[in-house]
Amino acid sequence: MLTLKQDHSELVVLSVLAIGPSYGYAISKAIATQSDGYFKLLPSAMYPLLTKLEKNGLVTTSWEEVKAAGADPDSTGRRRKWYTLSPKGHKQLARRIELHRQTQSIIDGFVAQAPENQLASG
Numbered sequence: 001m002l003t004l005k006q007d008h009s010e011l012v013v014l015s016v017l018a019i020g021p022s023y024g025y026a027i028s029k030a031i032a033t034q035s036d037g038y039f040k041l042l043p044s045a046m047y048p049l050l051t052k053l054e055k056n057g058l059v060t061t062s063w064e065e066v067k068a069a070g071a072d073p074d075s076t077g078r079r080r081k082w083y084t085l086s087p088k089g090h091k092q093l094a095r096r097i098e099l100h101r102q103t104q105s106i107i108d109g110f111v112a113q114a115p116e117n118q119l120a121s122g
Contacts, residue, residue, distance in 0.1 A: 009041055009049055011100060014093040017059060017085040024050060024081070050083055058089035 016022060016030045024046055032040050041049075053059045062084070067077035085093070 006049075009045060010053070011093075011096045012039065013041070013046075013049060013053070014058065014085065014089060014096065017083055017089065018093055021062075021082050021084040023064075023083065027083070053089070054083070056088075058086055058092050059083045060086050 012031055013027060016027050016034075019030075022030070024043070027050075028041050028043070028046055050059070054061055060083075062082045064080045064082060065077045066080045067075065
């Protein structure tokens, strides 16, 4: 497992939400699944990040009541908070993707210069 840095976490979460609205646990599962388990965003990092994204206007939220299967129809269920990428969030995601691609291109330039025989012995 690799730990995502804050900047990468934001990029990954915004990318997941670009696919469609989701809630915290499902976002976390999508990140783990899409990365074949290499990246995990634990609740201690996920929920403060989602709160920050909401405060910055990058996501909007709504609530849903969820009941367990077979629950009494008159009982109240637990509440689940859904996150949706806002228009401002879409713009931020596009900027973050462009910055990521530029950074990756620069790093690739350095990596391409490293002699192959020194990498294996090093």
